[in-house]
Amino acid sequence: MVFVSIDISVAPVTTSRTAGKDAAPQRRSELASFLRSRRERLDPEVLGLPTGTRRRTPGLRREEVAQLAGVGVTWYTWLEQGRQINASVQVLDAVARTLRLDPAETEHLYQLADIPAVPAVNGCRRLDPEVQQILDGLDPLPASVVNGRSDILAWNRSYALLFPFLVNLPEDKRNSLWSCFTSPKCCHPFVNRSEDLSRMVANFRARYGRHVGEPAWEEFVKRLCAASPEFAELWAEHGVADGGVRVKVFRHPAIGELNVVVTTFDVAATPETRMTVYTPNDANTRERFELLREDSLPSGFTYPCGHSFDPPA
Structure with a gap:
């Protein structure tokens, strides 16, 4: 379902990265909660992992996410704990694929991680x-x-x-x-x-x-x-x-x-x-x-400079 609302305002420029630095601890905390929720919703069996009887929490373990994403267990653990660490675009992309994030979730992940090089999610996302x-x-x-x-x-x-x-x-x-x-x-x-x-x-x-x-x-x-x-x-x-x-x-x-x-x-x-x-x-x-209706627009016109007026394909 599509919701369309009038937008006659633009968020102030002060909401960019300069303002975001003050909210860094809160953003890292939100990132930790987000990663944990996405990890816990995955089914180990669907991903070909042994389910066993000793799983105390739903979803994947941290070490399993790290293994599937090809990153260090300690690094991923610190990321999910909200510690202040550096995360590259390539590594976060691997984590997003492992956690089966959709385009909106992937964009959210990059924003929470304060990564400026966000992949072209907006440009590639299909409209409903x-x-x-x-x-x-x-x-x-x-x-x-x-x-x-x-x-x-x-x-x-x-x-x-x-x-x-x-x-x-x-x-x-x-x-x-x-x-x-x-x-x-x-x-x-x-x-x-x-x-x-x-x-x-x-x-x-x-x-x-x-x-x-x-x-x-x-x-x-x-x-x-x-x-x-x-x-x-x-x-x-x-x-x-x-x-x-x-x-x-x-x-x-x-x-x-x-x-x-x-x-x-x-x-x-x-x-x-x-x-x-x-x-x-x-x-x-x-x-x-x-006259903009397809069957009534005059044809054969040129611009005053003489350039042709090409109809749309």
Whole structure:
């Protein structure tokens, strides 16, 4: 079941790792309890281990987890006791596999262990099929689902017709922030380009505050700074803004100017994933949205610069 709720706020940047240092003992205690609960739910017999008659507690023993994960018994014991020890990504990954953790539990494990190099759990996690049904049901309102880094995870047909240049990109480059800063200015969809891009970067900076030091985020920022001097300049300003409801004006080569209200919803079933819906802000836009239906969008149009307007695949 998918719960969708309005999200018009962003957690303050002060909740990042700097603030987390003060909660380190509590986090280690939570990690110890979490590991113990995951270990105790496993069935030794299912894992091919002898059950015997001398097991005083349910699940696996600590030494069995250590053996299956290929780590030292003392090291794992200290980890489960909440001691202050160093844990690498590779070792925690082995522990997660041994304890049969699902993606959400694996991410939780890394957060409790205060490991910045969290594997790409968010980006790879599949959305529930009900999310796509919601998107499709919103037609002709364009709508999409993105993660914290602005990767486009899902969309409806109207969104594809509004932003074909974005949805036609390969999956590893299908990112709204990347597209907005690397696409030619002559084909850019924003009428108020400077204002909209500045706010996009400020919104991204607020989300980035919760992922400082994570390789996937740091590499994305590094690559985008290298690809777009404009992004690098805005990034250096350290502007921060929340999401909120905002108005944007798009320029579409086939149906003209669109004045829309952009509303963002949190998709609670997948952490740090949000649904963005575009609703008309005036009567003309409301009429033009009807043309976003697949069977009525005019074809054969080009941008004013002469570049072709490629329909979505």
